[in-house]
Amino acid sequence: MKNRVQIENLERKRKYKYDVSVMLLILAVLIIINMTLGSKNFSPTEVISVLFGKDVPGGTYIIGKLRFPRTIAAIICGYAFGIAGNTFQKLLGNPLASPDIIGVSTGSAAAAVFGILVLHANRGVVSIMAIVAGLVTVLVIYLIAYKDGYSTVRVILTGIGVQAFLSACISWMLLRAAEYDVPAAMRWMAGNLNEVTMDYLWLVGLVIGVVSCVIAVLSEVQKILELGEQHALILGVKVGTARVLLLACSVVMLAVATAVSGPISSIAFLSGPIAGGICGKNRSNTLASGIVGAILVIGADFIGQNLLPTRYPVGVVSGVLGAPYLLYLLIRLNKGDHV
Amino acid sequence: MNNKVLKAEKVVAGYRDKEILHGVNVTVPRGKISVILGSNGSGKSTLLKTFCRLLQPSSGSIKLGEQSLSHIPTRQIAQNIGLLPQSTTVPEGIKVSELVSRGRFPYRKLMAPLNAKDYEVVEEVMKFMGILELSDARINQLSGGQRQRVFIALALAQQTDILFLDEPTTYLDISYQVEILELLKKLNEERGTTIVMVLHDINLSSRYADHIFAMKNGNLMYQGAPEKIITQEVIREIYGLESFIIEDPVSHSPFVIPKAAAV
Numbered sequence: 001m002k003n004r005v006q007i008e009n010l011e012r013k014r015k016y017k018y019d020v021s022v023m024l025l026i027l028a029v030l031i032i033i034n035m036t037l038g039s040k041n042f043s044p045t046e047v048i049s050v051l052f053g054k055d056v057p058g059g060t061y062i063i064g065k066l067r068f069p070r071t072i073a074a075i076i077c078g079y080a081f082g083i084a085g086n087t088f089q090k091l092l093g094n095p096l097a098s099p100d101i102i103g104v105s106t107g108s109a110a111a112a113v114f115g116i117l118v119l120h121a122n123r124g125v126v127s128i129m130a131i132v133a134g135l136v137t138v139l140v141i142y143l144i145a146y147k148d149g150y151s152t153v154r155v156i157l158t159g160i161g162v163q164a165f166l167s168a169c170i171s172w173m174l175l176r177a178a179e180y181d182v183p184a185a186m187r188w189m190a191g192n193l194n195e196v197t198m199d200y201l202w203l204v205g206l207v208i209g210v211v212s213c214v215i216a217v218l219s220e221v222q223k224i225l226e227l228g229e230q231h232a233l234i235l236g237v238k239v240g241t242a243r244v245l246l247l248a249c250s251v252v253m254l255a256v257a258t259a260v261s262g263p264i265s266s267i268a269f270l271s272g273p274i275a276g277g278i279c280g281k282n283r284s285n286t287l288a289s290g291i292v293g294a295i296l297v298i299g300a301d302f303i304g305q306n307l308l309p310t311r312y313p314v315g316v317v318s319g320v321l322g323a324p325y326l327l328y329l330l331i332r333l334n335k336g337d338h339v
Numbered sequence: 340m341n342n343k344v345l346k347a348e349k350v351v352a353g354y355r356d357k358e359i360l361h362g363v364n365v366t367v368p369r370g371k372i373s374v375i376l377g378s379n380g381s382g383k384s385t386l387l388k389t390f391c392r393l394l395q396p397s398s399g400s401i402k403l404g405e406q407s408l409s410h411i412p413t414r415q416i417a418q419n420i421g422l423l424p425q426s427t428t429v430p431e432g433i434k435v436s437e438l439v440s441r442g443r444f445p446y447r448k449l450m451a452p453l454n455a456k457d458y459e460v461v462e463e464v465m466k467f468m469g470i471l472e473l474s475d476a477r478i479n480q481l482s483g484g485q486r487q488r489v490f491i492a493l494a495l496a497q498q499t500d501i502l503f504l505d506e507p508t509t510y511l512d513i514s515y516q517v518e519i520l521e522l523l524k525k526l527n528e529e530r531g532t533t534i535v536m537v538l539h540d541i542n543l544s545s546r547y548a549d550h551i552f553a554m555k556n557g558n559l560m561y562q563g564a565p566e567k568i569i570t571q572e573v574i575r576e577i578y579g580l581e582s583f584i585i586e587d588p589v590s591h592s593p594f595v596i597p598k599a600a601a602v
Contacts, residue, residue: 005436005465006458008475012434093428148355217450224444228428230393235497236417236445281432 012280016288019279023291027075030298034071035063038306065197072205073196073260074297074314078267080208080257082293083286084250085268086275087215090222090284091246092152096329098269099134099254102159105263106166107137108255112262113170117177123200127259134255137162138247191264191315193301200260207256211249212290218246219284264300264315266322267293273325296321343419344369345390345501345533349399352389353557359385361557362399367501372527372534374544376568377554378578383537384425386554387505390535391422417445421499425506427490429478435489436474439465442496464495468522484515491522502526504536508543516540520547545569546590553577569593 002010035047042063046056050063085098099105111133115126142150145158174182215222221242224232232239254268274296275288300317308317346366353359359382367373367390375383388394390401392408400407403419421442429438442464443457453461465471468488478486487507494502504523508516524547526532538544544551545565553561553568555577561568574582574595581598 003458003462004471005440005462005474006453006455008434008436009440009453009458012437220444220447220449223430224441226428226430227441228424230422230424231427233393233413234391234417234420234422234424235441236414238413276432282430282434282437 016279016283020288020291023278023288023295027291027295027298030295030302031071031075034074034298034302035067037302038062038067069196069198069201070193070301071298072198072201073193074301075294076201076205076208077193077257077261077264078271078294078297079212079290080253080293081264081267081297082271082275082289082291083212083215084254084257085270085293086272086285086289087222087246087250088268089272091225091243092155093226094152094156095269095273096156096326097152097159098272099250100263100265100268101163101326102141102156103161103163103166104134104137104141104159104251105254105258105268106163106170108134108258109263110166110169110173112259113173117173117181123259127204127256130259131252131255134251134258135248137166138251190313190319191262192313193261193297194313196260204256204260208253211253212286215246215249215253216286218242218249219286222246222284222286261297262315264297265319266326267296267318269322270296270318270325343404343500345401345403345420347386347390347396347399347401350386350389350396350401351398352385352394352396358397359557360389360396363554363557363559365552365559365562367533367535368550369533370527370531371549372524372547373536373550373552374548375535375537375552375554376541376544376577380556381554381577382557383552383554384505385557387422387503387535387537391420391503392416393422414445417497417499419499419501421494421497421502423487423490423494423502423504423507425509429486433478434474435470435476435478435481436461436465438478438489439470439492439496442493445497460498461496464492467495467526468492482515483511484518487511487515487519488522491519495526499532501533501535504534506537506539508538508540516543523547541569541574541595542587545592545594546587565592569595 032044036042036044040058040062042059046059047063050056050059051068085100088097088099089095108130111129112126115121115129121129141155141159141162145154147154221237224235224237225239225242229239271289271293272285275285275292279285279288296318297314300321301314304312304314304317344366347363350360350363351358363386365386375386377383385394389396400409402408403411403416408416440453440457440461443453443461446457462471465474468491470485470488470492473481473485478489481489508519511519520543523534527534548565551562551565551568552559553573560577561573569584571582571584574580583596583598585594585596587594
C-alpha cells in the first residue's frame with residue numbers, strides 16, 4: 001500500500017514530467033519555426049527532404065549549411081548555459097550567483113579572444129583555453145572572496161568586479177586587434193551564432209551531453225548541499241568534493257558552449273529561475289533549466305535574425321531580456337532583503 | 340540497535356587561532372538524555388560540533404566503539420550520529436515531506452529513487468513528530484515550533500542511535516520549548532535513542548536530563564545526575580551566580596532561583 005508521503009511525491013513527479021513535456025513541445029515548435037521561416041520560407045516537407053540529403057533548389061544551402069547548424073548550436077549552447085547557470089545558483093543559494101554575472105563566462109570569452117586574436121589558435125585550442133580560463137576564474141574569485149570561510153554575497157560582489165575587469169580586457173584586445181580579425185572576435189562580446197558549422201558541433205554536443213549527465217546523477221547530492229554545509233556533512237556528503245565536482249562540471253559545460261557561441265548574455269542567469277518558476281523551486285531542475293535555456297536561445301536568435309529592423313546577434317536580444325531581472329534582484333539586494 | 344559507545348578522549352579543538360576545548364574526556368551515556376551546560380564561551384557548542392565531526396580535534400580523538408571517527412566512512416557515521424544544528428537553512432519552496440525525506444540520504448544509492456522502506460520511515464517519523472498533516476505545506480508557512488519539529492523529523496529519518504541537538508529550544512516560546520522537550524523524552528523512552536543536547540535553560544535541563552555535563556572555559560568540570568550537579572556551589576562555579584535551589588513541584592528535580600549576579 002502506498003503511504004501519504006509516497007503518493008504526494010509521485011504526484012509531484014508526475015507534475016514535473018508534465019511540465020518538462022510541455023517545455024519540450026515548445027522547444028519543438030520553435031525548432032520548426034526556426035528551420036522553416038526566415039529570409040526565405042520553406043515548407044516542413046522541404047526541410048525534412050534537405051535533412052535526409054535530397055536536393056531542394058535554393059534550400060540545400062540555406063537549410064543544410066545555415067539554419068540546421070545554427071539551430072543545433074542554439075539548442076546545445078542554451079542547454080549548457082541553462083544547466084550551468086542553474087547549478088551555480090543552486091550551489092551558492094542565490095540567483096545573482098550566475099556564471100555570466102560573476103565573470104566566469106567572461107573569463108572563458110577573454111581567453112578565447114586572446115587565443116583568436118593574439119595566438120591565432122585553432123578552434124580546439126581555443127576551446128581548451130576557454131575551459132581552463134573558466135576554471136581559473138572561479139578559483140580566482142574564490143580566493144579573493146575567501147575570508148574565514150566564504151559568503152555568497154562576497155563571492156557575488158567579487159565576481160561582478162572580476163566580470164567588469166575581464167570585459168575591459170576583451171574590449172582592449174578588440175581595439176588593438178587587426179581589423180579583419182575583429183568580426184570573428186566580436187562574437188565574444190555578446191554571443192553570436194553566425195558561422196557555426198556542423199564539423200565540430202557533434203563533439204561539443206557529446207561533451208556537453210556527458211557532463212550534464214554527471215550533474216544530473218549528482219542532483220540528490222546537490223539537494224542535500226542546499227541544506228547548508230553543516231547539515232550536508234551530518235548527512236554524510238563529502239561537501240568539498242561534491243561542490244568542486246559540481247562547479248567544475250558546470251564550468252566545463254559553460255566554457256565549451258562559450259567557445260562555440262561566445263557568452264550569450266543572461267541565458268545562464270535566467271534559465272534556472274524560469275524553470276523554478278514553472279516546475280517549483282523545490283527541485284534541482286537540472287533538465288528543466290537546460291530546456292528553458294535552449295528555448296531562450298532559439299527564441300532570442302529568431303527574434304534577432306528575423307523580427308527586428310536590422311539583424312542583431314542573439315546575445316543582444318537575450319541581454320535585453322536579462323537586464324530587467326538583474327535590476328530587480330539588485331534593488332532587492334540593496335534593500336537588504338534576502339535575495 | 341548497535342552497542343557502540345561514543346566518547347571523546349583528551350579532545351583539544353577550536354578555531355584557527357583559538358583553542359576552545361583543552362583536553363576533554365567525555366563518554367556519552369547510552370540510552371540516556373544528556374545535557375551540556377555552561378556559560379557562553381565555555382565550549383559546549385564546540386564539544387557538540389567535535390562529536391558530530393563538524394570540527395576536527397587538533398589532538399585527541401572522538402571514538403565510536405573502538406574506531407576513531409576519522410577512520411569511519413562519513414556515510415556510515417551518518418547512519419549512527421544525527422544532529423539538529425543550531426541554525427538551519429531552508430531551501431526555497433521546499434515542502435515538509437521533501438525536507439524530512441532528505442534525512443534518508445545516508446541510506447540511498449546514487450540515482451535510486453526513494454524506496455518503500457524510505458517512505459515508511461519518513462511517514463512514521465512525521466507521525467511521531469505530529470507533522471504528517473503538514474506534509475504538503477511549505478516550510479516558510481510554518482510556526483517556529485512546527486518548523487523545529489520538521490527538522491527533528493529530518494534527523495529522525497536518519498535513524499541514528501545517537502542524536503545531538505544544538506540549542507533546540509532557542510527562539511521558541513515556552514510552550515513550544517516544553518513540547519519539543521517532551522517529544523525528545525518520548526523518543527528516548529520509546530526507542531532508547533541516546534540524546535545529547537546543549538540547552539541554555541538550567542531548569543528545563545534539570546527536569547529533562549538524566550545526566551548533566553557542566554563545562555567551564557573549555558574543560559569538563561562536573562558530570563552526573565541533575566540532583567548532584569544542580570547545587571548552589573556548582574552554579575556559582577560554572578556561571579558565577581549566587582542562587583537558591585528549590586524543588587521543581589512538577590518533576591521534583593532541582594530548580595534554580597537566581598539571586599543577583601556577583602558583580
